Amino acid sequence: MTQTPVRFGVVVFPGSNCDHDAYYVCRKILGQDAVFLWHKTADLRGVDVVILPGGFSYGDYLRCGAIARFSPVMKEVTRFAARGGLVLGICNGFQILVEAGLLPGVLLRNSSLRFACRYVNIRVENPFTPFTGACAKNEVLSIPIAHGDGNYFADADTVRRLEENGQIVFRYCSPEGEITPGSNPNGSLGNIAGIMNEQGNVLGMMPHPERASDAVLGHTDGLKVFTSIVEHVFSRTIPQLREEGDSVVVEQGRR
């Protein structure tokens, strides 16, 4: 039985600028299928995974992600997520997910007031997610950030719930994996770099895994996020049996 490739849908907002990077990783590095989804479309074209890429959707007007949330495609993404579809929001995509209410909390201006653009270390807090299955617990990944508003904040009750449910997926850390104030690039509460929803199918993260996925560029730690997703989608595929003459054929089934 051959597996049908995983189909990624990369949403394109006016101002997205990491859409092609994500598309490139899905197609050229992973060898999977990928399509662009224009922000005005209401058709997700049967994708298995939606990626909300980095960038400055709608010029970051009002608040980062605040306008993108009202685009037609986001209505469909919200429905898709409610049905259990996998959604990965990277950087501006994370900001859109919190504005859309698909993830709790908010991303404030960096405490330094500066745009931070460099490699950071993040620790995998929860390897039992569709996005981190290829990682070990407490594994340290080196992945770049590039944002001015990545300072995660939520009220104390929300943070406690996130902790209890294992929804904090990544935290900024030292190269040795220690969670220290010095390794926090933006002032995020609890060094939070990435969180998922309670159901575990929507992940938002400030670091850019798609920028650390091609060996030519020197870093491949980010690829683990994408390979985790592919493995997860394959693992939940239910094979279908079909009779053909006297034999039974195993077919790629529904996901």
Add this chain to the structure above:
Amino acid sequence: MFRATIQITLRPSILDPQGKAVAHAVASLGVAGVKDVRMGKHVEVTFDGLSEEQARGATEEICKKLLANPVMEDFRFNVERVA
């Protein structure tokens, strides 16, 4: 016609690094007695064909659903008749 004048401010519990930076600049300016600076947004929305009450309702909805993020911001507004 009615015009809503809206102020959106960070909630008191939210650190305002921009306001802090301005406060430092104020200190450098040599103006004494400044305890705190908080930054916010000022928005004006003009309505046509709505009563004052409807304009208030519409402003409330715009603020809650779009202009302010309740996790980090509060809003207040005035509605006035304009020519």
